[in-house]
Amino acid sequence: MQISFSRGAPSLDIVDIDGLREAADRAFRSDPGRMAAYGTAVGYPPLRAWIAEQHGVSPDRVLVTNGSMQADAFLFDALVRPGDAVIVERPTYDRTLRALRARGADVRMVELQHDGIDVAALERVLIAGTSPRLAHIIPNFQNPAGFTLSAEKREQLLVLARAYGFTIFEDDPYRALRFEGEPLPTLLSLDGRDVAYASSFSKTVCPGIRVGYLVGPEDLILQIAKLATGTYISPSMVSQAIVFEFCRSGALERSIETVKTALRERVQTLCDALRDLLPDARFTPPQGGYFLWVDLPRDTDMAALREAAARRGVQFVRGEDFVLEGAESSLRLAYSGVTPAEIEEGVRRLAEAYTEVGTVGAQAAGAPAG
Amino acid sequence: MQISFSRGAPSLDIVDIDGLREAADRAFRSDPGRMAAYGTAVGYPPLRAWIAEQHGVSPDRVLVTNGSMQADAFLFDALVRPGDAVIVERPTYDRTLRALRARGADVRMVELQHDGIDVAALERVLIAGTSPRLAHIIPNFQNPAGFTLSAEKREQLLVLARAYGFTIFEDDPYRALRFEGEPLPTLLSLDGRDVAYASSFSKTVCPGIRVGYLVGPEDLILQIAKLATGTYISPSMVSQAIVFEFCRSGALERSIETVKTALRERVQTLCDALRDLLPDARFTPPQGGYFLWVDLPRDTDMAALREAAARRGVQFVRGEDFVLEGAESSLRLAYSGVTPAEIEEGVRRLAEAYTEVGTVGAQAAGAPAG
Numbered sequence: 001m002q003i004s005f006s007r008g009a010p011s012l013d014i015v016d017i018d019g020l021r022e023a024a025d026r027a028f029r030s031d032p033g034r035m036a037a038y039g040t041a042v043g044y045p046p047l048r049a050w051i052a053e054q055h056g057v058s059p060d061r062v063l064v065t066n067g068s069m070q071a072d073a074f075l076f077d078a079l080v081r082p083g084d085a086v087i088v089e090r091p092t093y094d095r096t097l098r099a100l101r102a103r104g105a106d107v108r109m110v111e112l113q114h115d116g117i118d119v120a121a122l123e124r125v126l127i128a129g130t131s132p133r134l135a136h137i138i139p140n141f142q143n144p145a146g147f148t149l150s151a152e153k154r155e156q157l158l159v160l161a162r163a164y165g166f167t168i169f170e171d172d173p174y175r176a177l178r179f180e181g182e183p184l185p186t187l188l189s190l191d192g193r194d195v196a197y198a199s200s201f202s203k204t205v206c207p208g209i210r211v212g213y214l215v216g217p218e219d220l221i222l223q224i225a226k227l228a229t230g231t232y233i234s235p236s237m238v239s240q241a242i243v244f245e246f247c248r249s250g251a252l253e254r255s256i257e258t259v260k261t262a263l264r265e266r267v268q269t270l271c272d273a274l275r276d277l278l279p280d281a282r283f284t285p286p287q288g289g290y291f292l293w294v295d296l297p298r299d300t301d302m303a304a305l306r307e308a309a310a311r312r313g314v315q316f317v318r319g320e321d322f323v324l325e326g327a328e329s330s331l332r333l334a335y336s337g338v339t340p341a342e343i344e345e346g347v348r349r350l351a352e353a354y355t356e357v358g359t360v361g362a363q364a365a366g367a368p369a370g
Numbered sequence: 371m372q373i374s375f376s377r378g379a380p381s382l383d384i385v386d387i388d389g390l391r392e393a394a395d396r397a398f399r400s401d402p403g404r405m406a407a408y409g410t411a412v413g414y415p416p417l418r419a420w421i422a423e424q425h426g427v428s429p430d431r432v433l434v435t436n437g438s439m440q441a442d443a444f445l446f447d448a449l450v451r452p453g454d455a456v457i458v459e460r461p462t463y464d465r466t467l468r469a470l471r472a473r474g475a476d477v478r479m480v481e482l483q484h485d486g487i488d489v490a491a492l493e494r495v496l497i498a499g500t501s502p503r504l505a506h507i508i509p510n511f512q513n514p515a516g517f518t519l520s521a522e523k524r525e526q527l528l529v530l531a532r533a534y535g536f537t538i539f540e541d542d543p544y545r546a547l548r549f550e551g552e553p554l555p556t557l558l559s560l561d562g563r564d565v566a567y568a569s570s571f572s573k574t575v576c577p578g579i580r581v582g583y584l585v586g587p588e589d590l591i592l593q594i595a596k597l598a599t600g601t602y603i604s605p606s607m608v609s610q611a612i613v614f615e616f617c618r619s620g621a622l623e624r625s626i627e628t629v630k631t632a633l634r635e636r637v638q639t640l641c642d643a644l645r646d647l648l649p650d651a652r653f654t655p656p657q658g659g660y661f662l663w664v665d666l667p668r669d670t671d672m673a674a675l676r677e678a679a680a681r682r683g684v685q686f687v688r689g690e691d692f693v694l695e696g697a698e699s700s701l702r703l704a705y706s707g708v709t710p711a712e713i714e715e716g717v718r719r720l721a722e723a724y725t726e727v728g729t730v731g732a733q734a735a736g737a738p739a740g
Contacts, residue, residue: 231443
């Protein structure tokens with residue numbers, strides 16, 4: 001049996017398929033006209049209004065897209081020109097890194113600490129003369145690290161954004177999946193002017209429906225709506241109407257509870273198994289989301305570990321995929337798509353692979369550590 | 371009552387909403403796993419295979435997108451660099467014009483005749499030294515003109531593409547909507563190497579589902595799949611699974627019959643009404659599709675006509691929106707979204723507006739024609 005810790009996606013057992021089917025049925029019965037027709041690029045109006053209400057903003061500030069990656073792409077197309085400096089966390093989501101580099105951005109990584117981006121280090125970068133267009137921040141249960149930006153740092157970041165005139169891109173798909181501790185205010189709710197906020201229904205409804213959204217200043221949303229019109233006229237009205245019915249019927253809240261309960265159990269199992277079977281692993285248990293970041297001893301041969309794990313049917317993503325350089329002895333374990341039983345078995349095999357690689361390393365111990 | 375001849379979209383009465391609802395129900399029951407999960411950028415595998423079979427190609431040559439405009443956008447991003455010459459028909463779809471100009475293409479319009487693009491004129495352009503990257507062709511019931519590319523010209527175009535080394539972008543959303551005459555082979559079926567083919571389910575299922583596709587050489591599809599992955603990971607699996615169920619259940623064929631019957635009646639009503647009430651209008655009745663192109667006498671003040679029609683609640687699109695220059699006395703009438711009764715009333719009001727504007731023109735008759 002293959003056990004994948006690599007994909008940040010839910011297992012099918014925590015997706016409410018019946019709820020989706022019923023939502024689709026109701027949507028086609030209640031609003032066939034708007035569902036069947038071309039919509040406009042801002043998205044299905046009732047869902048747009050529902051999202052606006054959740055964030056306490058006017059619907060004019062919301063654009064609903066085919067998944068939040070598409071929202072990111074539009075935002076970058078609107079704001080980032082080749083050579084523009086863009087701040088990202090280190091480590092950060094690999095697809096964001098690639099999207100920014102594909103647009104010729106001058107990507108500047110600032111270290112991510114257990115309570116979020118190192119704001120003091122960011123300030124030093126700014127004082128040294130970097131004038132970023134955008135700072136990309138994943139505030140809750142960060143991908144890949146699982147860390148959460150503290151309340152204090154949220155305020156500090158906004159002060160810096162105002163002082164140095166950059167936009168904060170608050171990339172927040174995991175917010176609803178907090179299974180421990182108290183929720184923190186979004187940067188958007190603290191300051192609507194300097195923040196572009198993106199989130200998604202991939203983690204709370206399902207990924208295959210591809211519905212995400214952007215909230216930003218009205219003029220930015222207008223500009224992006226033009227880009228979106230020119231790209232696809234309108235996003236899937238059918239997907240968005242189904243999501244709207246799912247949300248307004250109460251299925252969303254139930255789905256979030258199901259997902260959180262499962263994630264809490266999975267992360268607990270994962271952390272326990274690592275402590276038991278792979279005591280060299282260092283990690284901070286996340287309070288929500290999909291990911292656990294694991295540091296192994298500095299001289300771990302990660303390529304060999306990945307290969308040895310793959311031979312045992314276990315996949316993970318290497319830490320270095322989430323940085324421009326470094327993180328050679330780290331890895332990301334996604335626990336969203338694996339059951340507790342799979343997690344235990346997966347960690348057992350991973351520990352076995354680690355022991356094997358460790359033995360190889362010991363054999364080659366003549367060479368100095370890099 | 372507003373009567374719009376401007377939007378190329380079906381009226382709700384010719385969309386099979388019950389069929390869609392039932393397709394959604396079956397899809398969620400039969401393949402929840404693939405519908406709920408992230409797919410890959412090439413699209414929902416069963417639909418991809420179904421489309422491949424329709425075109426007699428390998429599934430590796432198909433990429434299913436969120437509407438065919440998105441397919442166009444990816445194709446242009448993959449192939450067109452600023453300054454590249456791109457051939458388009460004159461007139462052509464306004465959104466294509468805008469998408470090409472937004473990418474800095476050097477757009478060269480070649481006259482569209484009643485049997486398709488003027489191939490002799492295209493050859494003269496090529497002989498004169500233009501080396502186009504792409505030629506954009508809408509072969510069936512062209513938008514906006516309603517004309518269809520003849521069998522002979524299809525062959526001639528392919529000869530030119532091979533000789534001068536450009537790709538033909540066969541943009542074919544209306545193919546299934548032929549309500550008169552015999553279907554002609556796609557350029558794709560005549561030569562799979564020099565053709566990128568796009569089509570859509572917007573006209574046969576509904577626009578709001580946003581499912582379109584691209585068929586091309588395998589290496590091009592691979593390249594575009596990478597672009598698509600970086601843009602949105604995967605298109606809506608939910609939309610595509612619903613379309614697949616709609617297709618395989620036979621609902622698609624029934625829907626196409628409904629649409630064709632309605633369009634045949636609508637275009638007949640439109641042509642009859644124009645002959646009766648607006649005898650100055652010159653036009654060629656189309657054999658399928660959504661659009662009728664109308665030429666009015668050369669000195670018609672089109673801005674005034676549009677304004678006078680709007681005052682009477684009637685909308686149309688001016689011919690000049692579909693060209694780089696010229697077409698000042700032409701207009702496009704879309705008959706897909708209006709019932710026969712609306713068409714008759716709409717033409718009556720349009721004729722009234724024309725009479726009013728003609729009177730104004732006669733009053734200002736001292737000025738020479740432009």
